[in-house]
Amino acid sequence: MLDPTRCGLHAENDRLREIGPLVPVELVGGVRAWAVTRHATLQTVLTDPRVSKDIRHWRAWADGTVPGNWPLTAIVAVKAMTTVDGADHRRLRGLVSQAFTSRRVEALRPRVAQLTNELLDRLAQLPPGPVDLRQEFAYPLPLHVVCEMIGLPEERRDELHTLTNVLLRAVDTPEQTASRTGTLHQLLAEVIELRRRDPGDDLTSALIAARDEDGTRLSEAELFGTVLLMFIAGHETTLNLITNAVRALLGHPDQLALVRGGSRPWGAVVEETLRWDSPVAHFPMRYATEDLEIDGATLHRGDAILASYAAAGRDPAQYGERAGHFDVAAPSPRHLSFGHGAHYCLGAQLARLEAEVALPALFDRFPQLAPAVPLAELEPLTTAVSNSTGTLPVLLGAQRSNGRRAVSGSTR
Template sequence: MPGMTGAVVIGGGVIGLSIAAHLARDGVATTLLERGELGSGASRATADVLRSYFAGDPDGSRLAARSLRAYAAAGLPMRRVGYLVLFTEPEQVAAFEAELPAQRDAGVRVELVGADEARRRNPLVDEPGLLAAAWSPDAFVSDTRRIVRHFADEARRAGAVLRTHCEATSVDAAAGRVETPDGPVTAGAIVCAAGAWSPRIAAAAGVDVPLTGAAVQELLLTGPVPGLPDIPVTLHAASGLLARARDGALLIGMGHPGTDREEWLARVKSQLARTYPAADPAGLRTAVTGPRDASPDRSAFIGRRPGTPAFLYAAGFSGHGLCQAPAAGELVSALYHGRAPAVPEDRLAAARIRPDRIAVDGRMRDVHAQNERLRRAGPVVPVELPGPVRAWAVTRHDTLQAALVHPDLSKELRHWADWSAGRVPRDWPLNNIVTAQSMITKEGAEHRRLRALVGKAFGARRVDRLRPRVAHHAAALLAELAHRAPGPVDLRRHYAYPLPRNVICELVGMPETWHTDLRKLTDALIRVTDDADYAASRMGTLRALFAEVIDLRRREPGDDLTSALIAVRDEAGDRLTERELHDMVMTLFIAGHETTINLITNAIRALLAHPGELARLRAGTLPWSAAVEETLRWDSPVAYFPMRYATRDVDLDGVRIGAGDAVVACYAAAGRDERRYEDAAEFRPSDPAPDHLSFGHGEHFCLGAALARMEVEIALESLFTTFPDLAPADASGEPEPLATPLSNSTRTLPVLLGPPA
């Protein structure tokens, strides 16, 4: 039925109902529209938990602390159990301590406790790597359905009209008009509280609400746990595994299933068995599912569009709407009436995600077009990396060369202001890169100490001795390809990937039988994904795998880098800590094969696209090294490498970088700098080759550059000699790029091999 009202609220979950109740109590004629039943969306997929502490989000904690007081005043059911966050990495402890003043200022009671105290509070925890935990007493088990009914009753008592099974089919924000199957509703204000559907509605008002996409949240219930105590709500920070007691079992969640539920379920079971061995993962069953809307930084969007009719929004609560609903309703009503909200509007508004910064497309759909845009913007450009994470992008060759040796741009994480303040999402996919205790995150004497331990392994003599082994691996892989049936072959999967993997695994002492476990793990570490817990979980699994390698080489030393590093660690612990040993081995593996895979892939693609240049190489007019160097310049295997941090205010090519700001090196952009290279966008191998920065510059120049160059030269010459008729399988289409701002390449390389020579 048509009607006129003061405000129309779209969305009947706990957030929309709280907003309707607050507006109606403040004297606004309010109509709420819900497409299904009240509380049937994200509000039904909760663990019935109310808490005030949200790590990395002091503003969210402030909303939750205000909401807890409102719930208590309303007399809603709240059984105190407390909240425990398990830390297994030193960086997690450091981040907690850095953020603690802001959390306390937000009204949160939270403290750091030791591992023994954490196990006392939750006796089920048997996490072997537990270092410490955050403990907050203010967490409660409640009843979501009772809370939904409470807000609905409050709204109705204050005069609000709640319409269920009444979908908002279109929105004309300029006219304050919402179309429904029952007719239009016209209002002086439209309030969007539609969860995962909010971006579409907000777009009609010209407001960008950048949610990460609708996902299905799934909570699981274990089988009965004998003697289960009333444990705190407990979060395993590294994996995102959340658990609480319910009806003699554990109710658990860990991210969302994504497109491969079986793979997700396997990860959940693995983490459950590791952290709670008393719980039987075989008995897991679905407890509840529902949609979840998430903002990129996991903090809610609450704001308004200036003008009349008014348009307000509250979305992106990332599964925490129940904890923050009373305060969200209070804030929206304050914004409607022009009052100052409890949290400054600019810190909650959706515009905070993209304030005057160029957003880097983390899925790398067209990296070179993106880099051209960055270069046009300047040599040093403010950008927003996926996360979101703020940084300065250095885009041009000469400026980047200066930045790479600038004494006031450090690789040490302690200088990053956003990290120390808790503004970097703890589930950022590149956290494992910036927090590693290895050469890439050290400076000065510490950097030289770690680099010296492995420097000889990558020297010219050792690399030359490895040449026959690389040639052997290449010949073996090509022999396998020669026996494949005719038809398209993914050369990245069957050649570019296994060649450097086999070489680096030999170098670090990884048994061949373990190679097959590596690909999915390493691919997941740096990719952008809608499941924010995915990369963290994969990182934990990869750490465990390399811990097994180190254990094996301690028992059975060999002629490999891991055995050599173990000897240093065990003979002189002051030269290498245990954490540094583990991070060094893993960093050597990742750095030793990820960029080489991309370089082989990019070089093959470039040569297939430039048959004239390939003919010159085959004829011996140019050495194969020319193709390697030109690929490094023209299509660098590394796109944006994190991070350097300004230790004080820095002037870089006329741009002021503030102390504590992060700087990202744009190697792929610098390689096509038209101010440095003539015809920079053209692929033209030459001898001598032009210089480039793809392996870095200065003290942090890539230790494995000589090995990578040698591997790719052999890979290219062997491939094109063995398969002289090699051709693209589909010249009309572009393979999908790697979904990560770190690497620059494609996920596949489909070719037709032709007959072997």
């Protein structure tokens, strides 16, 4: 069974890769799936037309083997672009893709830089002592960005984050999961109704307009699922990415010196973090639509498949001797942490932009930034999907001697 507490994730992934490229595993609740552990095999699975995202192909779901209160039900059964293929996927993706064009994402750079400056100012005003950088910096930046994009009111954002975490956790009781999921659905319904009454220049309002104009373009369930997906994917991955990147740099001061000295760009830190410590551990689910053989493993029609991004990111067959090492000086890695093929993450460019703005600004403002506890002692997130630590306590140290410097957003 995959460890639901995520202790020793990378060691567990090393063992899985040694067993094979596709390994049968058990998830919380006794649910069984195939974990794709190696880079080349994962790339194949992500584009194989015999593998679907549609839950109707999952044999254990159809025959009732999956418990009705399974913690990951809300993720695998949500009505959104992550759980459909073909024309339905293109339809749903098309409704939100205009918000993530290169031009529109780049236009957000000044706002990301402004938010970063504001958060750094807030950090500078905290009393001396350990600061949870995950909570105080890595969390609010992507949260504010995505909530502004999709039109979620500021006073409900923290509550939404707390509730959506339930969809990813692996250690709650079924009763806890059901209660919090119900509260989340009620809250999101209230937010959608608010935007319906008072539309704005945001993605939720645009989706509501598409739904109200022509119900064949977007059902009410798809509207709800898409807003939920945009909220979770829009901040959770970037939160983990920034946390993991800071943790990696603090644990590898020689690598930090390379980027701070200008020998390597900050974008190299982002890409190496995505490979070496992917923000996503195992993403559920894909399903075999027929009996098939992939890299020596025989899957049967209806089998479930996990995309094990963190395992693929340290695959020696792909990355050689550097696989287990954090090395920003190495050539920029080709990784799969944002997916591959038709379901490639729409928000990948935005996540990169936010991290590439936030990281140099943080280390520029606080050049003496240091861990407040041994990094090896940090507790991992107890989720079935995400890969990061629950906290990142640091000592900020002195600010730059000439005080605050505005963040431009440039990573050069």
